[in-house]
Amino acid sequence: MAAGTDYEAVIGLEVHAQLLTDSKMFCACSARYAGAEPNTVVCPICLGMPGVLPVINSKAVDYTILTALALNCEIPEYSKFDRKNYNYPDLMKGYQISQYDLPLSRNGWLEIPDPQDATQTRRIGITRVHLEEDTANLKHVRSETGETYSLMDVNRSGVPLMEIVGEPDIRSSEEAGAYLRQLRAILRYIGVSTANMEEGAFRCDANVSIRPRGQQAYGAKVEVKNMNSFRAVVRALEYEIHRQREVLDSGGRIVQETRGWVEERGVTVSQRSKEEAHDYRYFPEPDLPPLFLSRDWVEDIRSRLPELPEPKRRRFMREYGLSADDASTLTATRALADYFVETIRQGAGARAAANWILRDVLRLLNASGTEVEESRLTPTHLADLIKLVDSGQLSVRSAPEVLEAVFNTGKPPQAVVKEKGLAQVSDVAELKTVVERVLAAPQNQKAIADYRAGKQTALGFLVGAVMKETRGKANPGMVNGLLRQKLDG
Numbered sequence: 001m002a003a004g005t006d007y008e009a010v011i012g013l014e015v016h017a018q019l020l021t022d023s024k025m026f027c028a029c030s031a032r033y034a035g036a037e038p039n040t041v042v043c044p045i046c047l048g049m050p051g052v053l054p055v056i057n058s059k060a061v062d063y064t065i066l067t068a069l070a071l072n073c074e075i076p077e078y079s080k081f082d083r084k085n086y087n088y089p090d091l092m093k094g095y096q097i098s099q100y101d102l103p104l105s106r107n108g109w110l111e112i113p114d115p116q117d118a119t120q121t122r123r124i125g126i127t128r129v130h131l132e133e134d135t136a137n138l139k140h141v142r143s144e145t146g147e148t149y150s151l152m153d154v155n156r157s158g159v160p161l162m163e164i165v166g167e168p169d170i171r172s173s174e175e176a177g178a179y180l181r182q183l184r185a186i187l188r189y190i191g192v193s194t195a196n197m198e199e200g201a202f203r204c205d206a207n208v209s210i211r212p213r214g215q216q217a218y219g220a221k222v223e224v225k226n227m228n229s230f231r232a233v234v235r236a237l238e239y240e241i242h243r244q245r246e247v248l249d250s251g252g253r254i255v256q257e258t259r260g261w262v263e264e265r266g267v268t269v270s271q272r273s274k275e276e277a278h279d280y281r282y283f284p285e286p287d288l289p290p291l292f293l294s295r296d297w298v299e300d301i302r303s304r305l306p307e308l309p310e311p312k313r314r315r316f317m318r319e320y321g322l323s324a325d326d327a328s329t330l331t332a333t334r335a336l337a338d339y340f341v342e343t344i345r346q347g348a349g350a351r352a353a354a355n356w357i358l359r360d361v362l363r364l365l366n367a368s369g370t371e372v373e374e375s376r377l378t379p380t381h382l383a384d385l386i387k388l389v390d391s392g393q394l395s396v397r398s399a400p401e402v403l404e405a406v407f408n409t410g411k412p413p414q415a416v417v418k419e420k421g422l423a424q425v426s427d428v429a430e431l432k433t434v435v436e437r438v439l440a441a442p443q444n445q446k447a448i449a450d451y452r453a454g455k456q457t458a459l460g461f462l463v464g465a466v467m468k469e470t471r472g473k474a475n476p477g478m479v480n481g482l483l484r485q486k487l488d489g
């Protein structure tokens, strides 16, 4: 290709997500191995001893179908497990039980906000969602004397692992980030995975190629592995798109290969040329029965689907008049969306509820590392606080202080207002006295003269002076009226 050709990126992501089942995929060991001593959550089955028989975890099948339905996939009537054979020390049996030609689902899609226009969405195809088992964990060590060796922890072996294969429909690293965020939000909404990338419960391999803009045929793809955060995926893709462009511009060819992301250096390095499916000698797992997925079961699972993040985001925009960004934030987790809706149900206006949550509540949650569902400031408290402000019993100025106290103590806002003496002064006689005092003060005479000379902004200064006298507790609307009465009369 000539230097300066305009290229388009083509990206398809493969995501592995660990399922939140109680037990492992084919044995009775606990699937919650985090924090356990290495090699203690194991049994002959997940250790891959000869002669043992696997048993299918039906909850894992259920969760995979639930995910597939959330991703708009078709669920076939028959599915089966296959052996994927390869040799690597983390694979206890020498084969992984996975799914090859009859996966649990196919042909779905997921919607991401359109990067050109946040009010629109773009569909990214989902090729398939299938179920397999996780492998053991290898830790590569270099000792002080320079020897290198690997430590193995089998606890992870046999944990149910769902693979979500995406179509090559993504066109930029930003879209890849949006896809991952959306997928993670969906898995969390339906409760099938923690989808936590740092803990290894959500892992992404990124396939990327480039082609001259306008060309239909795909270019040769590179599979990038080893990214440990969403940011790393985005950076690795940017690096790789740039690298491929330079290779083509300088007259070279892209070879299909697997490359590893090296976080510290911010580069991808060649690992191996890509294996073909026939290298794995896939064949049906003889120790497991094929699965018949009755329509009743599938429909029963479908009926458990909650409203998903993207439809919820659009509904929030429509019903509550929120901006695309505010609606995104408020639907980022199901718990936060529920919190918002409950605040409204308790009598707060939607706009006020959104403002308080987006500004103050999220800041307090973040600063204290609290999850919204654990917050001592309940939706009822927040609604009560908003009602106090609306009815003039609490000033907008004092409200954040009350909110923070409720957040810290869990006491109702009414009680905090009383305790701190923050009730807004709306008593006319009381306010009149303060207004008179302010108007008599020598330092305010210039502002009074300015106002009488037609300078409207001078009134703001005087309102401020009254607010200061009352330590922010005066009802600003009433103060305004009283001042005008005195000065205009």
Ligand code: ADP
Binding pocket: 010, 011, 012, 013, 014, 165, 166, 167, 168, 169, 207, 208, 209, 218, 219, 220, 221, 274
């Ligand atoms: P493989 O045979 O290497 O497993 P697949 O066709 O099964 O390749 O696709 C694996 C992943 O690679 C999918 O997520 C798919 O979207 C993506 N992919 C396939 N072809 C390309 C391409 N030319 N450029 C970028 N990604 C691609």
Ligand code: ZN
Binding pocket: 024, 027, 028, 029, 041, 042, 043, 044, 045, 046, 047, 158
């Ligand atoms: Zn086991």
Ligand code: MG
Binding pocket: none
């Ligand atoms: Mg493939």
